[in-house]
């Protein structure tokens with residue numbers, strides 16, 4: 001029997017990227033193969049994000065294109081998953097009646113059943129219930145075909161209700177996976193050749209997994225730190241209010257925990273932080289940064305910043321700029337505040353105009369570029385440990401990998417080094433990457449291999 005083919009469009013964060021990997025794994029087990037051209041697919045899934053309006057708009061334009069594809073190929077099945085699907089539910093089918101499936105964030109594991117039902121009945125399906133125990137958390141992604149790095153979901157949902165954010169409404173209440181299930185998954189990944197794991201959750205600091213006794217996030221990091229074959233641990237994201245001294249100390253105590261933390265600050269103004277319901281002041285945040293840099297002087301710190309939150313004055317914005325000058329992030333993602341229906345901030349008056357938001361965003365991004373270049377240049381002359389991920393997209397002569405501090409490094413080297421950890425001297429620095437060359441010791445090792 002001829003194999004059916006699946007194509008997945010993914011929007012949004014790492015969490016969505018990993019959900020798409022799970023979708024592909026599930027459908028591969030049901031007899032589908034993945035293709036890289038949607039025109040060849042029998043099943044197209046759009047994995048959506050609703051964090052900001054911009055991400056949602058991209059989905060609408062995508063849907064318009066897919067309508068034309070469906071007109072040419074009526075047997076094509078098109079499904080929409082992710083946060084926007086959770087939020088919109090049946091409204092999606094009203095807007096785009098050619099859609100076959102809308103499935104929410106708690107229903108990924110049932111995808112093969114939904115597809116069978118559509119094939120059998122031809123009827124559109126809408127599945128957006130929340131479940132108390134989210135089975136999709138434990139789906140093992142498909143085999144990595146030579147990849148060295150993998151995401152591992154440790155929890156889902158969020159209980160924080162930052163006033164601007166839609167996540168608690170579309171991903172549900174926080175739920176931690178069982179400690180032993182996560183450890184077993186990492187062992188399986190290690191046995192399949194994975195060397196680096198990134199532990200995923202909206203706020204990994206509040207991980208609370210049971211295994212007879214209760215384990216916190218640091219217990220998990222320490223346990224994964226003992227798994228043979230795993231050389232690097234990363235995690236994302238950390239809410240500053242819950243970043244404990246115990247976790248900060250892991251950066252010196254757990255050898256394989258990489259020296260990088262993504263710690264979203266959102267604003268430098270205490271007034272705005274309060275309205276955002278972030279539960280910390282800038283002084284609290286700065287204290288944590290200070291402790292991180294004391295325990296781990298080389299740590300790279302990255303962040304998220306929102307400009308134009310309702311009521312943000314010039315003085316509040318200046319506080320954000322001053323904060324950036326004081327901390328000097330290695331890099332940051334910055335966003336214009338985007339009103340999300342149903343969130344507390346959507347009710348606030350005193351909206352900031354699009355034009356001011358745009359200007360403030362540009363100022364933040366220009367400043368961040370200067371800080372990023374400054375921090376990258378400071379690495380010139382360093383010997384860095386690089387986990388080689390593959391061939392560089394820009395030149396087939398170059399290999400590409402990351403420092404432990406999560407910076408991309410390109411350097412000349414033999415393809416046999418892919419998947420290995422090598423020592424590289426940094427010789428130049430740009431905004432988005434570093435240039436390196438294998439150290440003399442590494443070249444000598446290569447000759448002996």
Ligand code: SAM
Nearest residue numbers: 051164165202237264304305335336337338340
């Ligand atoms: N859980 C993470 C945390 O608390 O730091 C972040 C999750 S969210 C997917 C990623 C980032 O999107 C946030 O840190 C925030 O900067 C941004 N974001 C969320 N809602 C937003 C909104 N309504 N408008 C603009 N940016 C938003």
Ligand code: SF4
Nearest residue numbers: 158160161162165167
């Ligand atoms: Fe959204 Fe705040 Fe939860 Fe992060 S911690 S997902 S920003 S509500």
